[in-house]
Amino acid sequence: MPPRRLLPSLVALALALAALLALACGDDEDEPAGTDGMMDAATTATRTATGSPTAAAAAYPLTLKDMLGKDVTIPAAPRRIVATSPSAIEILYAAGGKSVARTSTARVPAEVASLPDIGRAEQLSFEQIVAQRPDLVLADASLQAQVAPQLTATLGNVPVVFVGATKYDDVAAALRLVGRITGTPAVAEAAAKKMDDAKAAAKQAAAGKTAPKALMIIGATNDPYAALPESFVGDLLGLAGGTNIAAGLPANAPFPGYTKLAVERAASSAADIVLTVTLGRPGGPTLADAVKGDAAYAVLPAVKQGRVHNLDVEVYLQSPSPRAADGLASLTKLLFPQ
Amino acid sequence: MAIAALRRRPPPAATIPLAALALLLAMTLAVALGSVRLGPVTVLDGLLDRGDPAARLIVWQLRLPRVLVAACVGANLALAGVLLQGITRNPLADPHVLGFSSGAGVAAIAMLLLAPGTPLAFVAPAAFAGSLASAAAVYALAWRGGISAVRFALAGVAVAAFGTALSTAVIASSDLFTQSALSFLAGGLFARDWGHVHQLWPYTLVAGGAALLTARWLNVFALGDDIARGFGVRVERARLALLALAALLTGSAVAVSGLLAFVGLVVPHAARLLAGNDHRTLLPLAALLGAALLVLADTFARVAFAPSEIPVGIVTAVIGAPAFLALLRTRA
Numbered sequence: 001m002p003p004r005r006l007l008p009s010l011v012a013l014a015l016a017l018a019a020l021l022a023l024a025c026g027d028d029e030d031e032p033a034g035t036d037g038m039m040d041a042a043t044t045a046t047r048t049a050t051g052s053p054t055a056a057a058a059a060y061p062l063t064l065k066d067m068l069g070k071d072v073t074i075p076a077a078p079r080r081i082v083a084t085s086p087s088a089i090e091i092l093y094a095a096g097g098k099s100v101a102r103t104s105t106a107r108v109p110a111e112v113a114s115l116p117d118i119g120r121a122e123q124l125s126f127e128q129i130v131a132q133r134p135d136l137v138l139a140d141a142s143l144q145a146q147v148a149p150q151l152t153a154t155l156g157n158v159p160v161v162f163v164g165a166t167k168y169d170d171v172a173a174a175l176r177l178v179g180r181i182t183g184t185p186a187v188a189e190a191a192a193k194k195m196d197d198a199k200a201a202a203k204q205a206a207a208g209k210t211a212p213k214a215l216m217i218i219g220a221t222n223d224p225y226a227a228l229p230e231s232f233v234g235d236l237l238g239l240a241g242g243t244n245i246a247a248g249l250p251a252n253a254p255f256p257g258y259t260k261l262a263v264e265r266a267a268s269s270a271a272d273i274v275l276t277v278t279l280g281r282p283g284g285p286t287l288a289d290a291v292k293g294d295a296a297y298a299v300l301p302a303v304k305q306g307r308v309h310n311l312d313v314e315v316y317l318q319s320p321s322p323r324a325a326d327g328l329a330s331l332t333k334l335l336f337p338q
Numbered sequence: 339m340a341i342a343a344l345r346r347r348p349p350p351a352a353t354i355p356l357a358a359l360a361l362l363l364a365m366t367l368a369v370a371l372g373s374v375r376l377g378p379v380t381v382l383d384g385l386l387d388r389g390d391p392a393a394r395l396i397v398w399q400l401r402l403p404r405v406l407v408a409a410c411v412g413a414n415l416a417l418a419g420v421l422l423q424g425i426t427r428n429p430l431a432d433p434h435v436l437g438f439s440s441g442a443g444v445a446a447i448a449m450l451l452l453a454p455g456t457p458l459a460f461v462a463p464a465a466f467a468g469s470l471a472s473a474a475a476v477y478a479l480a481w482r483g484g485i486s487a488v489r490f491a492l493a494g495v496a497v498a499a500f501g502t503a504l505s506t507a508v509i510a511s512s513d514l515f516t517q518s519a520l521s522f523l524a525g526g527l528f529a530r531d532w533g534h535v536h537q538l539w540p541y542t543l544v545a546g547g548a549a550l551l552t553a554r555w556l557n558v559f560a561l562g563d564d565i566a567r568g569f570g571v572r573v574e575r576a577r578l579a580l581l582a583l584a585a586l587l588t589g590s591a592v593a594v595s596g597l598l599a600f601v602g603l604v605v606p607h608a609a610r611l612l613a614g615n616d617h618r619t620l621l622p623l624a625a626l627l628g629a630a631l632l633v634l635a636d637t638f639a640r641v642a643f644a645p646s647e648i649p650v651g652i653v654t655a656v657i658g659a660p661a662f663l664a665l666l667r668t669r670a
Contacts, residue, residue: 104646119645123528125373127396128645150529154399252510 064180067141067170068148068162075159077183078136082129085121085140086314088163090321091174092138094191096184101132108314108323126154136181140164142320165320166257167235168328171195175322191322198325199239205332206241212335214242215271215302218258218317220279221290226266231257233277233316236324240331245269267296273307273335274300277317286310309334350613357626361409364630368405368637369397373644399531407530407594408636408650409629410542412601414591416628417549419602420609420621421584424556425577428487432603433469433588436494439599440501441472442585442592447505447522458537466589472497473585477578484563485577525598525651527636534594541590546625549583553617556580560615598651600658601628607665631657 062074083089083099086106092099093109102112103121116132119125121143129137137155141164144151152160161181163174172192179188216227216237226246227234234257237244245266249259274297276287288310291297302308315327370381376393383389384397415433422431422438433439445468449456479493480486505523521528555576558566563573591598609624632650635657639650 117645119373119647123647125645125647126400126529127372127374130392130395130400131374133392147529150531153531153533154395156395254509 082134086319095178096187097182212272218277225258226261361630412628412632413625416605418587437497442469462593465593469585469589522596525596526649556617
C-alpha cells in the first residue's frame with residue numbers, strides 16, 4: 001500500500017474542492033471585496049424601502065389566520081415584505097404590495113427582475129431571506145408547508161404568512177388576505193373580484209352546452225401525468241365546463257392532484273379535447289406535440305379534429321396567481337370554440 | 339508494503355490530531371461561507387452572539403447548526419462503515435450497501451408520511467428500529483452455522499433493494515408530503531436547525547463513544563472467527579452487539595440526513611490508507627474524517643449554486659464515486 005500515490009491524490013482532491021468553492025463564491029463578486037456587501041446593501045435598501053403608503057390605515061397589531069390555518073399577528077404595517085415563491089409574489093403585487101426580493105424563477109410582474117434573488121422556491125436560501133431584513137415573509141402554502149417550522153423558527157419575531165392556491169378560489173382568498181396585511185384592501189378586493197367575475201363568465205359561457213370530454217396531461221414529454229379535478233389546473237378545467245376523463249382515478253403521482261394514466265386508457269377515453277402543460281425547456285417540444293405524434297392517441301376525436309393544445313406552464317401549473325382569471329377565459333374559448 | 343512507503347506515512351498516532359485540525363478547518367470554512375457574504379469580523383461577532391442581528395441569525399441559527407449536523411452525520415456514518423467492514427471482513431460493506439440505511443429510511447419515511455407532525459425526537463428511534471430490523475434480516479439471511487463475508491454482503495444487497503422498494507411503495511401510495519419524502523431519499527441537510535442538532539448529538543456521543551471502545555474486538559475479528567474465539571471472544575454475541583451499534587449509528591444519522599450514500603464506504607478506506615488497520619487509530623480517525631468530509635461537501639452544496647442549493651447526497655456521490663475508485667487503485 002504505497003501512500004506516496006495516495007497523499008498527492010488526496011491533496012489534489014482537497015485543492016480541487018477548494019478551487020470549486022472559491023469559484024462558487026466568486027459568482028457574486030459584485031460587492032467590493034473586504035467589506036460586508038450584505039450589510040451595505042441592506043442598509044441602503046432600508047433607506048429606500050417603499051412600503052405601501054397606508055391610506056386606509058388598518059388596525060395594527062393585526063391578527064389573522066393564514067392559509068395553513070395558523071394564527072399570525074402582524075405588529076405594524078409591514079414595510080419590507082419578502083415573498084418566497086412566484087405565486088406569492090404575483091399575489092402580493094396584485095393585492096397592492098411590493099416584495100423586496102424575488103425567487104430565482106419569478107418573472108411576473110416584470111419589475112421584480114431587478115430584486116435580489118433568494119433562491120428557488122423549493123429550496124430557499126434562508127440566509128438570503130434574513131439578509132433582506134424583512135418585517136414580514138409571505139411564504140407559499142403549497143410549496144413550503146414542509147419547511148414551515150424551520151422558516152418560522154429562523155425568522156423569530158418576524159411574522160411568516162403562508163398563502164397559496166390549490167384551487168381557483170384560493171387565489172381570490174389569498175388576495176383578500178394579503179390586502180389586509182399590506183393595508184391595501186381596495187386594490188386586493190378589485191383583483192379578487194376580477195377572479196370571481198371570470199368564474200361567473202366561464203359558468204355562463206358553458207351554460208346549456210354539452211360538456212366536452214377533456215384529457216388534461218402535465219409533465220415532461222417522457223413522464224406525463226393526468227390532472228385530477230383536485231389539482232389547480234383540474235379545478236380550472238371543471239370551472240370552464242369540461243368533463244375530466246381522469247376524475248375518480250387514484251392520486252398516485254409523486255405530487256398531489258395527479259395520476260399516472262395508462263396510455264391505453266387515455267387512448268380509449270374518446271376525449272374531445274387534449275390539453276397539455278409541459279415541463280421542460282422553454283421553446284422545446286411540448287407534450288401536445290408528443291400527443292399529436294403518438295400513434296396510440298391517433299384514434300382520439302381530439303387528435304382527429306386538431307384539438308390538442310399546450311397551455312402556459314406558469315399560469316396553469318407553477319404559479320397559481322391572479323393570471324388564472326385570464327387562464328380560465330382562454331380555457332373556455334378552447335373548450336367552446338364558438 | 340515497501341519500507342520507504344512506511345517511512346513516508348505519518349505515524350498512525352499523528353493522524354488523529356491532524357484529522358481533528360482538518361475538521362476544525364472545515365467547520366471554520368463552513369461557518370464562514372454561505373449564500374450571503376459576511377466578512378470574517380461579522381462572522382466572529384455572529385459566533386459570539388453580538389453585533390448585527392441579521393448576521394447573528396445567519397451564523398448562529400442557520401450555519402452553525404447545519405455544520406454541527408453535518409459533522410455528526412458524517413462521523414456516525416463513517417463509524418458505522420468501519421464497524422460493518424470490520425465485522426464482515428468485507429471492504430465493500432457500508433450501511434448503505436448492507437441495507438441498514440434503507441431499513442432506517444423506510445421507518446423514517448413511514449413516520450413522516452403516516453404520522454406527519456411527529457416530534458423530531460421520535461424519528462431517530464424509529465429509524466434505529468428500522469435499521470435494526472434490516473440488520474436482523476441480513477444476519478438471519480446470512481446465517482448458516484456461521485457468517486461468511488460473501489453471504490452477508492449478498493443478503494445485505496437484497497435487503498437494501500427490498501427496503502428501497504418499500505420506501506418507494508410507501509411514497510407512491512401516499513400523496514402527502516411526497517416532495518420531502520423524495521428529497522429524503524436523495525439525502526440532504528436543507529433547513530436543518532438546532533432541533534436536529536439536539537436530536538442527533540447524543541447518539542454521536544454515546545454510540546460513537548461506544549464504537550471507539552470496540553477497537554480491540556474489531557482487531558481480533560480481523561484475524562478470523564476461529565482465532566477470535568481463541569482469544570476468548572464470544573464471536574456471535576460480539577458480532578450482534580457491533581451490528582446493533584452500527585444500526586444505531588446509521589439510524590440516527592439517516593433520521594436527520596436521509597439516505598446519504600458513499601460516506602460510510604469511502605471514509606473508512608481513506609482512514610485505513612492513512613493509518614493502517616489498527617482499529618484503535620482507525621475508528622477515531624474515520625469519525626473525524628467523516629465529519630470533515632460531510633461538512634465540506636455540505637458547504638459545497640450550499641454555496642456552489644447559491645442562492646439555491648443542491649442536496650448534499652449528490653455531492654457525496656459525485657466526490658465519493660471517483661474517490662472510491664482512486665482508493666481502490668491505490669490499494670492494488
